Structures are given as structure tokens and as C-alpha cells.
Amino acid sequence: MTTKYDAIVIGTGQSGPSLAARLAGEEMKVAIIERKLFGGTCVNTGCIPTKTLVASARAAYLARRGEEFGVMIDGSIAMDMKRVKGRKDGVVAKSNQGVERWLKNTENCTVYEGHARLEDSHTVSVGEQMLEADKIFINVGARAFIPPFPGIQSVDYLTNTSMMEVDFLPEHLVIIGGSYIGLEFGQMYRRFGSDVTIVERASRLIQREDEDISQAIKDILENEGVNVRLDAKCIDAEKDGDQVRVKLDCDSGAREVTGSHLLLAVGRVPNTDDLGLEKVGIEVNERGYIMVDDQLRTKVPGVWALGDCNGEGAFTHTSYNDYEIVAANLLDDDPRRVSDRILAYALYIDPPLGRVGMTEAQVRQSGQKALMATRPMTRVSRAVEKSETQGFMKILVGAETKEILGAAILGIGGDEIIHSILDVMYAKAPYTVIQRAVHIHPTVTELIPTMLADLKPLQ
Secondary structure, eight states: OEEEOSEEEEOOSSSHHHHHHHHHHTTOOEEEEESSOTTHHHHHTSHHHHHHHHHHHHHHHHHHTGGGGTOOOOSOOOOOHHHHHHHHHHHHHHHHHHHHHHHHTSTTEEEEESOEEEEETTEEEETTEEEEOSEEEEOOOEEEOOOOOTTGGGSOOBOTTGGGGOOSOOSEEEEEOOSHHHHHHHHHHHHHTOEEEEEOSSSSSSTTSOHHHHHHHHHHHHHTTOEEEOOOOSOEEEEETTEEEEEOOOSSSOSEEEESEEEEOSOEEESOTTSOHHHHTOOBOTTSOBOOOTTSBOSSTTEEEOGGGGTSOOSHHHHHHHHHHHHHHHHSOOOOOGGGOOOEEEEOSSSOEEEEEOOHHHHHHHTOOEEEEEEEGGGOHHHHHTTOOOOEEEEEEETTTOBEEEEEEESTTHHHHHHHHHHHHHTTOBTHHHHTOOOOSSOSTTHHHHHHTTOEEOO
16 A cells, blocks of 8 residues: 655655655645654764764863963863763754654654665655655765775774764774864864874875865874874775774885774765665766756656755755755745855864865866965964964955955864855855954954955965
């Protein structure tokens, strides 16, 4: 027997629940399917738990620095990792359970728990149950990529998901992958008290960023005692008693590193390999991401893909914006598009990196005339007052349009401050709008107008 709906939503990540609720609010009969954890990656193994752990790590970091601020702490600073995990679990449970309660109490919305597969362009199976709808929305997210390194299957390893169950302090955490996930966990566990080695195959960390950003982040981590190994061209792993040995082929340093635990942080793959996409002709690219148009429609009429599985953002905020785009086009006669979105994201090491728009390298590659200004955090009084002077700010402006092309703020509050630049970019306003704004003193943001007054031609 087939149960008919107006719409089926597969997955309860950042965009799925909001879309299901919106459609149900329009008097549509909606089914939403979740195979495991309500809330998806962000709620359970991504943003919320990791940033909760980052907060615990920062508390430990500040406690150890207390004497700098005249705060005298008797005795040593010790971590209770079970309490650290317990705090994280409490925060996650509140969000996870909140999403589940919301959906199960939404009128016109039926929740199914199980693995969904497409049987045809209008039919989805969940176990023995068959569901049918004219509109199907895929929001299945992504998971950690397990690289095919020699020996990787013979050793125990952690991913960003299994790290959420760690309630002890690894003696020496070896992290393969020098990008966002690896760097956040690396600094976090170093602050908890572990020895940490980050192994990266490329010649620098986070290759998508400019070289000065990569170097500054490397300096920040190394200043805290994180060992960074670059140019690891040939990696393999093997057991060494109860430890794991990672062999390297690096231009300098030891040819191998041995640690108590291994974390793989080398990227994500979409959860699209067991959905039955091939049955209905839904196309994926070479990495498995569902191909969509500017309104997130697949080539199969009546089927959309949102969130991490479409490769159009891979962030919580872009997933939610996917929901907004689909809802606006379907329900509001408002033709919103993915291409209207300005790239913005953050790296949550401490201090954080806030990024928006084009990098300096991308501006140079574009060939357009541009202006650029930078300012070290050592020349930001608010950062000096807080003894948080690592990092710098950088902004790029079109020489002819006067519009902001991109910016990076690596420094205290950078993940929040970047939005003052982002909003001006969305307004398509000239940089002089923010340059002539009178900001509050003393703040970090007040130095953005000052920095903009020092723009010089990009050489």
C-alpha cells in the first residue's frame, strides 16, 4: 500500500525541517524521513558540539594564562574530559530533541524513521512503507571521507563523528588533514592537554586561503605547541602495539610520527550512494554531489536537492539558505537564486578566521584592477587590551566599482566582525559607506573604516 503526500522531505538537517514545516503551514500534506539523528551534522557532530568543545578548550587556555591578567590560580589546571563531554552532550541533546519534537508536533507533517530510497521520481520507500508525492526534496547531508591510504583499514581511527564520543584525553593525537576540521580539533585537544601533530599532504595549511592566512594560522597553532607536518606526499599507517604509526614522505623532519590516536580529517563525501538516484536519472558529479540548477532543482522534474549533498555550499548557513531559496520560488513568487549568494564562512580556531567573497589570489587571477589594505591585530587597541593580538585583517576593493570584493579577518571576534563587511557587499554599496561610518570605540570593528582609508593599488 502506498501513502500519498503532497511533498516528501528526505533528511532532517538544516534545511529539511524548516522546509517541511513551511510546506505543512501551507496546508500541504508532508512526510519527512530521518534514518538516524534528528538535526543532521550541525546539531549532532558538527557546528554545535564542536563549538561547545572549543568553548571548553578556550576556558582551559584562559585559565592557564590567568597570571598574565593578574588572576592567580592556586594549583594546576586539569581537564575532566567526562565533564567536558557531558556539557557537550547536554547542549546537543537540547537541539536534537528540539528538532524531533518540533517535527513530530507539526500539523500536516508525518515523521518516518528509517532509510529512504527513491523507487521512481514520485515514490520513496522507507523499509516496507511506500510513500508517494509530486514533490521530493533531498537533504541527506554528508559524512567523513575515509582516504584509501595504505594500512588505514588495519588501524583504529577517529572521524569528526566518533570524536564526539571521546571522554578521555588522548596522549598524542595525530590528525591527518590540515584544513578546517583538522585545525579546530588540533588546537582544541592541544588546549585540553594532548600532544598534537597535524599532517598535511600539501605545502601549506588550508590551501583555499591566501598564503599569508595559511602562514599566520600555522604560526598560531605552533605557538601553542601543535606540531605541523607539511608536504606529507606519501602517507600510510600501521599498528605499533597499542599505538598507531603514520609514515610520511616529508621534505624535512622525521619520516614517521607515532601517536596514541589517529583522527582522519581529509574532507567530506555526500550521502548519495544508497538513495536509488540512478533509478530515476538524478545526476551526480564525479564526487557524488547531486547536480542542481540555480533554484536547486535536479534534472528530474519535481525533485530538489538541498544542503551538503548538492555541493553548493557545505555549510549550515548555506543549507538554511537553500531552504529559503526553494520556499521563495515555490511559495512566494520570489525568484531567488543560489548565484545571488556571497560566499562567507569561518574557521573556528582561536582567534577565529572570518572570510567573505574573493581571496587576494582570486582577485589577482581575475585580472581586474583592485585596491587592498591590511592591518595587524597588534594595531587594534581592543585586541591589545585583551592580550589577543595574533592575526590580521585584510580587505580588497574593486578599483573601478568601489565595491568590496572580499575580506579576511583573522583575529579576535573575526567570525562576528566579518558580517559588517558582508552586509555592505550584499547592498552592493561602495566601500565608502562603511569607511565613513562612525563605529564605537574601543572595538575591533572600528578599525575597518581606518583600514579602508589606507587602501592601495594591488601590485
